Amino acid sequence: MSDASNSSTSAYALPVSLQTLVDETQGQRDATWEGRQVLILNQVWGSLVLSREGGQVLHFAPQGQAPWLWMSSTPKPLPAAIRGGIPLCWPRFGDEASDIDLPFHGIARKMSWQIDAVDGDDEGVEIHISPAEAVDLQLFPRCVILASAQRLRVELITEHRGTTPVRFTQALHTYLAVQDTHSCRVEGLTGARYIDKMKGGQEADQVGELVIRGPLDRIYHSSVPLVLNDGHRRLRIGKEGSDSSVVWHPGVEGRPADVPEAELNGYLCVEAACTRLDPIWLPPGGQHLLAQELSLA
Numbered sequence: 001m002s003d004a005s006n007s008s009t010s011a012y013a014l015p016v017s018l019q020t021l022v023d024e025t026q027g028q029r030d031a032t033w034e035g036r037q038v039l040i041l042n043q044v045w046g047s048l049v050l051s052r053e054g055g056q057v058l059h060f061a062p063q064g065q066a067p068w069l070w071m072s073s074t075p076k077p078l079p080a081a082i083r084g085g086i087p088l089c090w091p092r093f094g095d096e097a098s099d100i101d102l103p104f105h106g107i108a109r110k111m112s113w114q115i116d117a118v119d120g121d122d123e124g125v126e127i128h129i130s131p132a133e134a135v136d137l138q139l140f141p142r143c144v145i146l147a148s149a150q151r152l153r154v155e156l157i158t159e160h161r162g163t164t165p166v167r168f169t170q171a172l173h174t175y176l177a178v179q180d181t182h183s184c185r186v187e188g189l190t191g192a193r194y195i196d197k198m199k200g201g202q203e204a205d206q207v208g209e210l211v212i213r214g215p216l217d218r219i220y221h222s223s224v225p226l227v228l229n230d231g232h233r234r235l236r237i238g239k240e241g242s243d244s245s246v247v248w249h250p251g252v253e254g255r256p257a258d259v260p261e262a263e264l265n266g267y268l269c270v271e272a273a274c275t276r277l278d279p280i281w282l283p284p285g286g287q288h289l290l291a292q293e294l295s296l297a
């Protein structure tokens with residue numbers, strides 16, 4: 001379903017068709033949503049949806065709570081990436097120079113992934129995924145997703161299986177569900193140096209708390225945990241293996257085609273990233289772990 005009837009008007013809400021699939025799940029099952037093969041978990045600790053296309057968490061909510069992640073009700077059809085949840089931008093983030101000739105946000109979010117293990121009980125679940133197709137690079141990715149009533153943690157692990165050192169960038173491009181983008185503050189960035197991509201890459205220092213007033217596309221040089229406060233909920237955004245925090249919202253002018261107007265202010269992207277500020281150099285045999293962990297603050 002990709003029409004207006006799939007859109008829910010209440011804040012934090014999932015697209016109606018996805019929420020229905022979650023509600024109809026008891027325990028764990030495979031299903032199809034918007035042409036994607038998804039694993040749906042609806043258990044004592046909460047619910048989670050994972051797409052094999054893109055290896056992407058599409059939804060997470062602790063039991064009895066509203067969704068923590070935003071999802072477009074009108075995603076583009078395959079082979080496009082889905083806008084929402086936690087897209088994997090790997091092994092290239094945005095417009096940074098790359099050793100390898102790759103698309104803007106890399107290849108992972110358009111790859112097909114397989115589920116290697118799902119290990120869960122009433123307390124939570126641990127899911128391991130890896131590419132279902134050959135990765136024609138020296139680098140090989142895999143992910144571990146840990147969900148419980150208290151947290152969602154996504155780990156993106158890169159192994160170097162080749163013979164020469166490789167430089168790469170990446171991001172866990174998380175779309176966080178908010179009541180209204182323009183009521184949001186991101187706490188923890190005061191004083192941090194940032195690159196303003198909307199001002200041609202101009203650099204500046206963050207003065208005071210970051211308050212979202214309009215379109216924003218910034219790479220902060222920051223490795224500390226942040227808090228997204230939308231006035232109704234405070235989400236702690238912890239991370240590992242990342243010295244860049246990207247904060248992005250396109251605003252009305254830049255609204256992507258796969259974001260209905262009514263849903264535009266239902267999210268803010270706060271991304272755990274390794275960018276041009278902190279690219280990863282991996283030697284042969286090396287491994288890097290990038291993680292983002294969400295919990296209530």
Ligand SMILES: O=P(O)(O)OC[C@H]1O[C@H](O)[C@H](O)[C@@H](O)[C@@H]1O
Binds near residue numbers: 094105197218246256
């Ligand atoms: O539309 P996408 O390819 O998913 O990219 C969406 C956005 O992602 C990042 O946050 C970048 O900083 C932005 O410059 C970009 O516009």
